Amino acid sequence: MMDFVFALAIGILFGIGVFQLMRRDLIKVAIGFAILFAAVNLFFIAAGAFEGEFAPYADNVAAGLTTSDPLIQALILTAIVVSFGSFSLVLGFIYIISRRYETVDSEDKHVTALKN
Amino acid sequence: MANNHLLLGCLVTPLIGAIFALVFYRSNRVQRSVGVLCGFAAWLFCLALLVQVHDRGVQTYALGNWQPPYGIVLVADTLGGLFAFMVTTVMIFGLLYTFHSRDNCMRYPAFVPLFLLMEVGLVGAMLTGDLFSLFVFIELMVLASVSLTAISDDNLGLEAALKYILISSVGTLFLLLGIAAMYVTFGTLNLAGIARIILTGELLSLAPVSVLMLLCAFLLKSAVFPFHFWQPDFHTTAPTPISAMLSSIVVKVGVYGIIRLVTLLYVEEAPALQLWWLSVLGVIGIFFGSLGALRTYNAKRMLAYSTFAQIGFILVGLGWGGAVAMVGAIVYAFNHAFIKSALLMLMGVVASYTKKKTANFEYIQGFGEKLPAGIGWLFLLGGLSLAGIPPLNGFISKLALIQGGVDRADWLNLIIMVAAGILTLMYMVSAWQHIFQKKPNAKTDAAKAEGDSAFAPAALIVICLLLGTALAEPLLQVVTVTVEQIRDPQVYIAAVELLEGGG
Numbered sequence: 001m002m003d004f005v006f007a008l009a010i011g012i013l014f015g016i017g018v019f020q021l022m023r024r025d026l027i028k029v030a031i032g033f034a035i036l037f038a039a040v041n042l043f044f045i046a047a048g049a050f051e052g053e054f055a056p057y058a059d060n061v062a063a064g065l066t067t068s069d070p071l072i073q074a075l076i077l078t079a080i081v082v083s084f085g086s087f088s089l090v091l092g093f094i095y096i097i098s099r100r101y102e103t104v105d106s107e108d109k110h111v112t113a114l115k116n
Numbered sequence: 117m118a119n120n121h122l123l124l125g126c127l128v129t130p131l132i133g134a135i136f137a138l139v140f141y142r143s144n145r146v147q148r149s150v151g152v153l154c155g156f157a158a159w160l161f162c163l164a165l166l167v168q169v170h171d172r173g174v175q176t177y178a179l180g181n182w183q184p185p186y187g188i189v190l191v192a193d194t195l196g197g198l199f200a201f202m203v204t205t206v207m208i209f210g211l212l213y214t215f216h217s218r219d220n221c222m223r224y225p226a227f228v229p230l231f232l233l234m235e236v237g238l239v240g241a242m243l244t245g246d247l248f249s250l251f252v253f254i255e256l257m258v259l260a261s262v263s264l265t266a267i268s269d270d271n272l273g274l275e276a277a278l279k280y281i282l283i284s285s286v287g288t289l290f291l292l293l294g295i296a297a298m299y300v301t302f303g304t305l306n307l308a309g310i311a312r313i314i315l316t317g318e319l320l321s322l323a324p325v326s327v328l329m330l331l332c333a334f335l336l337k338s339a340v341f342p343f344h345f346w347q348p349d350f351h352t353t354a355p356t357p358i359s360a361m362l363s364s365i366v367v368k369v370g371v372y373g374i375i376r377l378v379t380l381l382y383v384e385e386a387p388a389l390q391l392w393w394l395s396v397l398g399v400i401g402i403f404f405g406s407l408g409a410l411r412t413y414n415a416k417r418m419l420a421y422s423t424f425a426q427i428g429f430i431l432v433g434l435g436w437g438g439a440v441a442m443v444g445a446i447v448y449a450f451n452h453a454f455i456k457s458a459l460l461m462l463m464g465v466v467a468s469y470t471k472k473k474t475a476n477f478e479y480i481q482g483f484g485e486k487l488p489a490g491i492g493w494l495f496l497l498g499g500l501s502l503a504g505i506p507p508l509n510g511f512i513s514k515l516a517l518i519q520g521g522v523d524r525a526d527w528l529n530l531i532i533m534v535a536a537g538i539l540t541l542m543y544m545v546s547a548w549q550h551i552f553q554k555k556p557n558a559k560t561d562a563a564k565a566e567g568d569s570a571f572a573p574a575a576l577i578v579i580c581l582l583l584g585t586a587l588a589e590p591l592l593q594v595v596t597v598t599v600e601q602i603r604d605p606q607v608y609i610a611a612v613e614l615l616e617g618g619g
Contacts, residue, residue, distance in 0.1 A: 071305075086281060
């Protein structure tokens, strides 16, 4: 059951993310970008979260409890940091673009005229 | 086996350089000196590493002395060592170019640090033995190169950077999904560990999915046909030394990844995978790239399209897949890095002398006579090398590649390839005539008194000449050893296993 819920959630997030990434509005593009990374992180969690129920401490392992996979969590942490960095860079670019052309519409006629 | 500290040196030297360059943010000169020094030191480390790998076999380093199943391990086999050596060599000249460049963006205090971080990413991606740290290094390289393009003097640089970071992040997502699928299937992310499980023969559930995802990600990073559309914009608008790096060595990360994928991980499935996908994509890339280069309006853009075509050549070589063709592909990748970076830097020198700072063909017709003597001849030499005329190194790589094709008896692709080689000659020579032979007309831009120094590209062209004559034999010999080594994944696996045992 839980697997199905996760699969559905990942699918929906991917759908929303890809759709937003193709919008004209750059802010929505940035939001889609963040959602896509969230979907991938969720995929990582789904890959290893349901193996065990306890935190992977040495005590828990010694007590013979089934612990969840710590490596997955380390990977997700790194992936979150990387995606956060890229996301802030994207937002910075969009900020400068919006200041330069006074719009966040990527197909603004006024801007096209400016460039040609 | 003991840890080999040279591996760490290759990686940490540019990183330390980046930090030091940040400390000296007040003085641009000091920053650039630190950059060149660290680039040179990293080159020395890589050279020593390559010699050691060549003499004594695969070298390893367990980071923080955590042993492989749990820790991250750096591995240098001849392939990784050779590519890292190529990267650091070209990087030195990129850093040297910044020394005498007048672009405004190079006064930006973060320029040299970002440049060095790009080097860390590139070298790291080629020396790591762990799939997840491969992702981290590639992302470091992407973020650094995107930031460097965004601060370009060209106003369109920012938009190209935004476009690239979005597209490349989708590629990164594929990489991450592939890595997650790998982890679910194999329970480890160590390349040697995965290869060991795959060698036992059973193909596990998510393995085909993961290999497709990884392949897509690598193809996107090296701008191969269906994923190429960001490339000309991004490579044209970047500052000169950066675009020289992007077009020559950054695209090679994808090539390196594909070689690793088909030689270390999916050895059994490689023939089916290679012939079908890569050769066809490569041939399409050669044609689109060459024709695009022939008809475009800007000299730098022409070279960017030409990169797209040249990566196609490498892919066709990988697609043929035999030992001979593999040698051809690796030699091609190695030589192309030097030719393309030299040509792009020369174009940057030409653009730096124009008032508008442009390489648009309209404004630089006949501009050659206002330049210092010799630049035209250097450009012609580079162009001939790209087209594969002896005695330059382009000839050696074309020859090696064609031998691979004859070996596979794949005549159709071979004929297409040779025909496209003639296209290369056409666009390079016509660009040369346009800039250096025609008479200037009314639209030709006025010249500035001073521009960038042509020292770095001249040195690169000399290296091209050497690689085509005196150094051709040693290069071929090293690459032959490389191919022998990567065709037997057991070598790589055994080296990492030794680390697991002893420490």
